[in-house]
Amino acid sequence: MGRYLGRKLLIYLLTFFFAVTIDWLIPRLMPGNPVDTMIARMALRADVAEVLRSYYIRAFQLDLPLWQQYLNFWIALFRGDLGVSTWLFPQPVIAVIYRAVPYDLLLLLPAILLSWIAGNQVGAMAARVRWLDNTILPLGYILTATPYMWLALLLAWALGHVAGLFPIAGAYSFNIRPHLSWLFIQDLLWHWFLPFTSLFLVMFGGWAIGMRNMIIYELEADYSRYLEALGAPQRLIRKYAFRNAMLPQITGLALQLGAIVAGALATEIVFAYPGTGYLILQAVQNQDYFLLQGCFLFIITGVLLANFIIDIIYALVDPRTRLGMTGE
Template sequence: MSLAPGAVTSATVSVAQATAKKKSPKGRGSFLLKRLGFYLAAAWAAITLNFVIPRLMPGDPSAAIIDQLERVSGQALAPATLQSIQGLFGNPQENLFEQYLGYLGQLARFDLGVSIVNFPVPVSDLVAAGLPWTLLLVGTTTIAAFVIGTALGVAAGWRAGSRFDTIVTPLVTFVSSVPYFWIALLAVWFFGFILGWFPLGGGYDPNLPVGVNIPFLLSTLQYGALPAATIVFSAFGGWMLGMRNMTVTTVGEDYVLLAQAKGLSPARVRWRYAARNAMLPQFTGFAMALGGVVGGALLTEIVFSYPGIGYLLFSALQKRDYPVMQGVFLLVTLAVLLANLIADSVYATLDPRVREGS
């Protein structure tokens, strides 16, 4: 008995759809495993480079740092401190492979060595003290700039050539081209020095006791408001321009035109069809921005003397505090890799073409 051509086609499509449904979770899992393996290899490479680079310095870096620490402190270092520094920068009496194993063991214990300038404070304590400030300021402003810029980009791209687009887009382009340090310095001069609305620098009022209490929290908000505003003001333009251009491209796609022809509401077509697909490339940049949050907004923290990771790295560079520089570089590298792994996972879930193409 023969089947009609339409029946054959329907049966074929049904089988293909069932097969795709069965293979989809497996494809997503395979893609994520591959990406996880890649990022683990990249993390291992970053850790290894962080181990090798100090040992490429001429002479014995650990001996030079120990000598500098003893001159600063005026006394011999404790055996535990010597062991920590030699484990980080190398003991000339040990085999290089044994040093590498010891270095990995230190990292497993979150031991990043001892700061030269702030001896005998461990680097991990300095990083732990600056990291919450950076996450609070840069993390919040990065998300705010992304949300504001993306929403304005959808509005401008959905009606390209409208009055809103012709006025806002050139202004945002101009603002995005202005160097950030100039905006930050201008904000400090006008709002801090001339008007006196905000403090000129710092993260909180030094006269208040540090703790979870209302006066201290209000102080942190007052000191962080101006840096946060400058970051959002200078960063949202890039998100808006990128989203605007992607939305203009997406509006002309067949699935958007079909949704409009079906009589769906303009808001639903705009956000569920056009914006949802135009937003996919934004996630890559957003992941990089989130990874960079751990490194802090270096210029922001320098201009405003904000006590975050960026200002800690700047101080370490000025004073040649190699253990602190090494610890911050490693932390930032691992944070960027983790953020990209999360972005790949989200991207593969939102767009099946990514995992099937791999």
């Protein structure tokens, strides 16, 4: 187990290094620079703007060669310094991201976990109940093929604009300040429902179809036929089939963590939900290098960490995985 974890950790560290390097490089391939965008918003006289531009170029170290900027980035990263946002100057990037992270966790964790649990249970039931199978299969294909953004727009229009049941923007009402009370929590959940539902439905369809197909495959496998010939009860056969079918679903959960990021970005943009997706949109529009690379750094770290944890769980559930990695 120790060798397995060591190899996995090395792979994830190398992945982190290359992903963060690309994260640092991509914003600098954008035309223009964040200082010009920041100065343009100030509407200053040309001479004053030029003086401020020279000052901020040096302050943000954009006058240095790229290799030196890259080296300084890693040095600052190891100190926990992600720089200062040019869009929300002079706020530190890490403080801006910290304010957005709770909204991401509130939206993503319930959507991922609840859709995975519900999808697996409903898919397993659909494999043995014909009327449920006839309902879940076409519905699941429709949901899993639906783009996150399109479903978010549809829900916002139908339940928000037409029916007026839910708000379609923000994480809470603009006339309420965040505080610990039942009134604020109720308002928070009221704004949270539509973004959560759009993510939950798309993922639920994929999990349900995957589990339904895997259960049917396992029930037709040789060991299931053998147990049936021995007179084993159907409940026991289905139990073994469900446990074997869960292994690919655990792998799928790790892959879904990467795909859900794109869905969350689109959903947060549609609903102006103040998570990292909304911050990324603002960072791109304002050419904020530092906020953009900070948001992607948070996403890279979260996805790699979640995948590493699932790899450990998978090795514990299926010992063949670590045996194959270590060659034992």
